[in-house]
Amino acid sequence: MAQYLPVLLLLALSTVFAALSFVASSLLAPRKRPTAAKVAPYECGIVPDVEPPQRFPVRFYLVAMIFIIFDIEIVFLYPWAVTYRELGTFGLVEVLVFAAIVFVSFVYLVSNGALDWGPAKRLRVAMGERTTESTVARVGPEGGPRAGRAA
Numbered sequence: 001m002a003q004y005l006p007v008l009l010l011l012a013l014s015t016v017f018a019a020l021s022f023v024a025s026s027l028l029a030p031r032k033r034p035t036a037a038k039v040a041p042y043e044c045g046i047v048p049d050v051e052p053p054q055r056f057p058v059r060f061y062l063v064a065m066i067f068i069i070f071d072i073e074i075v076f077l078y079p080w081a082v083t084y085r086e087l088g089t090f091g092l093v094e095v096l097v098f099a100a101i102v103f104v105s106f107v108y109l110v111s112n113g114a115l116d117w118g119p120a121k122r123l124r125v126a127m128g129e130r131t132t133e134s135t136v137a138r139v140g141p142e143g144g145p146r147a148g149r150a151a
Helices: 002-028 060-082 086-112
Strands: none
Touching: 002 060
16 A cells, blocks of 8 residues: 555645646636637738638648657657667567558548648539530520420
């Protein structure tokens, strides 16, 4: 039980610190509501007049995932590189399995468009065979003024 005393002490201190942080922020925070000018979005001094017409995709989270994947890979490869001669064939096989897992996750992110920064590419449906029905636009009820005449 004496071995867990430092862990319990650290847990108690972190709980007290978190509680005191919440109490201090509620006591020291300003009481008035922010004005409309402080809440409004601000970019380059231009006040927006209208809302954007549509939401646009933000792919930053995919780039962040790539960064995290390779950052973790480097963190785990560094100790391996220090002791690779002592690990032998087992260490080589383990790092190849690890690299394969990282590569599969990278392929998954790239296939989801993590590195596509341009507008989304959409496939256009090919037009069917061209006929008079698909080419001529009929106007009005029952095809318009020329509905009864031959073309």
